[in-house]
Amino acid sequence: MKEWIEKITNANSLEELESLRVEILGKKGVLTAEFAKLKTIPNEEKKAFAQNLNEQKIAITEAIDNKKVVLEEDALNKKLEAEKIDVTRFNNEVSSAAVHPVIDTMDRIITYFQNLNFAVEEGPLVEDDFHNFEALNLPKYHPARDMQDTFYNKDFTVLRTHTSPVQIRTMLNQKPPIRMIAPGTVFRRDFDLTHTPMFHQVEGLVVDSEDKVSFANLKHVLVEFLQHMFGDVEVRFRPSFFPFTEPSAEVDISCVFCKGEGCRVCSHTGWLEVLGCGVVDPNVFKAVGYENVSGYAFGLGVERFAMLIHNIGDLRSLFESDLKLLGQFK
Numbered sequence: 487m488k489e490w491i492e493k494i495t496n497a498n499s500l501e502e503l504e505s506l507r508v509e510i511l512g513k514k515g516v517l518t519a520e521f522a523k524l525k526t527i528p529n530e531e532k533k534a535f536a537q538n539l540n541e542q543k544i545a546i547t548e549a550i551d552n553k554k555v556v557l558e559e560d561a562l563n564k565k566l567e568a569e570k571i572d573v574t575r576f577n578n579e580v581s582s583a584a585v586h587p588v589i590d591t592m593d594r595i596i597t598y599f600q601n602l603n604f605a606v607e608e609g610p611l612v613e614d615d616f617h618n619f620e621a622l623n624l625p626k627y628h629p630a631r632d633m634q635d636t637f638y639n640k641d642f643t644v645l646r647t648h649t650s651p652v653q654i655r656t657m658l659n660q661k662p663p664i665r666m667i668a669p670g671t672v673f674r675r676d677f678d679l680t681h682t683p684m685f686h687q688v689e690g691l692v693v694d695s696e697d698k699v700s701f702a703n704l705k706h707v708l709v710e711f712l713q714h715m716f717g718d719v720e721v722r723f724r725p726s727f728f729p730f731t732e733p734s735a736e737v738d739i740s741c742v743f744c745k746g747e748g749c750r751v752c753s754h755t756g757w758l759e760v761l762g763c764g765v766v767d768p769n770v771f772k773a774v775g776y777e778n779v780s781g782y783a784f785g786l787g788v789e790r791f792a793m794l795i796h797n798i799g800d801l802r803s804l805f806e807s808d809l810k811l812l813g814q815f816k
């Protein structure tokens with residue numbers, strides 16, 4: 487018995503203590519075996535024998551319980567020590583943030599045009615029908631409204647589908663001449679490799695007297711701008727249609743990946759479409775009450791620029807807040 491108590495007192499771990507308990511008090515334990523002997527013991531000795539066993543059992547159980555408390559406390563302390571967090575420790579590996587590639591691209595575009603003396607204008611994200619469509623020569627039921635998958639609100643306002651309504655607001659609030667860009671978020675019901683329901687555009691508008699603004703000016707400004715953004719690229723203007731400009735053009739650059747040879751990104755055409763533009767349609771000037779002026783306008787998608795500049799294949803990855811991707815733009 488003394489020997490058992492000693493073993494218990496010297497146990498080094500909860501596991502060791504538990505196996506001692508099994509060894510002594512378990513089903514096949516030594517003390518349990520002693521109790522079994524009771525049956526064979528003569529009646530007059532039984533009482534003393536049983537009493538002695540019970541005392542042993544109580545002493546051993548008590549020793550185990552006491553030791554258990556000590557070992558548990560030890561284990562907890564060890565765990566606390568191992569998991570200690572020093573909140574005062576200075577972390578040398580502070581990770582610095584990177585500017586998001588879309589914002590970075592937007593900033594570069596804005597800076598470029600600010601240097602050319604363009605003002606930066608803003609407008610609301612929730613627009614009314616007049617500014618988003620009507621004044622831009624997109625009357626109700628005009629089929630060209632289908633070009634833009636619009637989010638409509640219950641009160642017939644819309645989430646602006648492009649930054650062009652800022653043209654209208656600026657012309658209504660100011661007098662010509664106007665040289666402005668309108669950077670901002672726009673919304674369309676669209677979601678795939680190259681479309682997200684929210685994206686960014688930069689709109690440009692120049693309005694001045696009729697002798698001062700021409701398609702040639704527009705062409706010059708855009709060629710210079712695109713070569714600033716994409717480096718040594720060729721630029722071509724393709725006739726196109728927009729309700730708010732006439733004539734209208736879509737502008738391509740030679741593929742930045744294959745240098746015009748033809749690859750997957752440019753669908754083997756050698757060209758990448760990067761913006762829309764044109765000479766402001768007279769109906770737009772009529773809507774804002776401008777007379778005897780001429781103007782040109784352009785609009786571009788910032789994500790498209792960012793993807794081409796940084797070789798990003800899936801537009802949606804720009805909005806997944808994936809730090810591994812974003813960290814590359816430091």
Ligand code: DAH
Pocket residue numbers: 647648649650689690728730731761762763764783784785786
């Ligand atoms: N608003 C057009 C769009 O979202 C982009 C655009 C094209 C704007 C031609 C213009 C322009 O000002 O002249 O698709």
